Amino acid sequence: MYEQLKRSLQQHITLTDEEWDLCKHNFRPKRMLKRQFLLQEGDVCRELVFVEKGALYSYTLDLSGNKHVIRFAFDGWWMANLHSFFTGEPTRLNIEVLEDSELLMLDKKNHQILLEKIPAYERYHRIILQNAYVALQRRVENALGLTAEEKYERLIQESPAFLNRVPQNLIASYIGVSPETLSRVRGNYNR
Amino acid sequence: MYEQLKRSLQQHITLTDEEWDLCKHNFRPKRMLKRQFLLQEGDVCRELVFVEKGALYSYTLDLSGNKHVIRFAFDGWWMANLHSFFTGEPTRLNIEVLEDSELLMLDKKNHQILLEKIPAYERYHRIILQNAYVALQRRVENALGLTAEEKYERLIQESPAFLNRVPQNLIASYIGVSPETLSRVRGNYNR
DNA sequence: TTTGTTTCTTGATATTTGTCAACGCCTTTC
DNA sequence: GAAAGGCGTTGACAAATATCAAGAAACAAA
The missing domain is CATH 2.60.120.10 (Jelly Rolls)
Structure with missing residues (x-):
């Protein structure tokens, strides 16, 4: 314990x-x-x-x-x-x-x-x-002063562990963008 | 000293x-x-x-x-x-x-x-x-997740001393908005 | 004072992002 | 297994903000 x-x-x-x-x-x-x-x-x-x-x-x-x-x-x-x-x-x-x-x-x-x-x-x-x-x-x-995409990239670089453990809408809130925007950023990001 | x-x-x-x-x-x-x-x-x-x-x-x-x-x-x-x-x-x-x-x-x-x-x-x-x-x-x-105006209001509340001592463009950068936006916020704020 | 430099303001426009709404997927619960 | 709720995606639109450009104002230096 x-x-x-x-x-x-x-x-x-x-x-x-x-x-x-x-x-x-x-x-x-x-x-x-x-x-x-x-x-x-x-x-x-x-x-x-x-x-x-x-x-x-x-x-x-x-x-x-x-x-x-x-x-x-x-x-x-x-x-x-x-x-x-x-x-x-x-x-x-x-x-x-x-x-x-x-x-x-x-x-x-x-x-x-x-x-x-x-x-x-x-x-x-x-x-x-x-x-x-x-x-x-x-x-x-x-x-x-970063764009939504840049914020997400930095999160991936610096705290990748969060992504597996935290629902996406909380990640969005954590980096200060709306859930919809994060979803779209991720969509673009994968192509 | x-x-x-x-x-x-x-x-x-x-x-x-x-x-x-x-x-x-x-x-x-x-x-x-x-x-x-x-x-x-x-x-x-x-x-x-x-x-x-x-x-x-x-x-x-x-x-x-x-x-x-x-x-x-x-x-x-x-x-x-x-x-x-x-x-x-x-x-x-x-x-x-x-x-x-x-x-x-x-x-x-x-x-x-x-x-x-x-x-x-x-x-x-x-x-x-x-x-x-x-x-x-x-x-x-x-x-x-705050608007430019809210950020400026909070700065006034929490760190008013900055305003007298720091050029406005650095204040803008500090709260993460462009100098132009801060100038406009201040303009509206005074009326 | 004059000159030059920096800072601030204002307007026009473009871009980004948020909001609202609808839908599909997945999980949980009964 | 059906129903309900939560979560993520997508589209259309509105709002906020950045950018670009020009000029005014403030300040510093000569």
Whole structure:
């Protein structure tokens, strides 16, 4: 149940057995089924979520009720609304389960404990934040000023795994085009 | 010369006098004039930049030579291409000086020293990365699926300071619309 | 001031993309 | 196995935005 988490930590830092034990016991395992909500608009995000196995996605709804996918999270990824988590303000995000999932939940108190007690844990978070920031900045580059076709090409290059695991209409929302436009781009693309 | 840096650190952590001394001496002050380049496409980003005073902006150039502004940095902000800085790969970004600036440069070796020697410094970086990540995610929300007018409205709400300090064509690029469209949006907006 | 450069505005037009609607396919559910 | 709902495709059209071009305004330099 904790293999992915252990792997993720070991990828960036080294922990003693005691530290790993302490770490592990601060997480709460949770199973969720497809279409369940982990967080809904207006809620406060009280836990960081580590995906052991499965898939989640987060999105906002605009005034016309259109979904805007913010991001996906698969095996070994973190998911949360950091803004709500750190400030305690209600979130504008929804987080929904895309595939039946095994999750590890970490609430704020336990996160603080780990940050205080295990310096390497704080290092781990600095590093994954760095990586997340780099990836997100790349996403901004790809979102601004590209045509629908270019956005799709970049997605294929940079995140081909998404295509097999995510319905096409969510992919469309993720790159910021309508489902119809994405369908047409794909049509042209195959010839 | 180090006031802004000190203020930024103190905002998130507490340092002893010795720690602050150690910290300070790892930065290299540098003055730069408007239109100078801090980093050019193809370079490796070897230093983190802290803006004591002034303004910078980073951008990419696409195949047609169009500028896409990634971000701005004003007094008290950090600027770098983290991807290039951490991996050592050449950058796709250009960083240019927007107003004559006083900068504090921190190379990778010194950054590592501070991370190792001062735990609070690592905490500081974790926290500002958190904040930067939250801000950037908000930017993605605003970039995807909004009309030109909505994007401009959100910029006014969320980053009004930009408007006084940045030429309009760079603002346009930053929110991902053409300068002409932004000009028209502003025209309508004032009536 | 004069000159030159950059930035901003405005108009005309072309292109891209979104929207609405219809249909077919596939999966799920009863 | 029939029915229902979700998802992807396609077409016609409308709306938003980019592009091109010209000129005005703002700013900087001589």
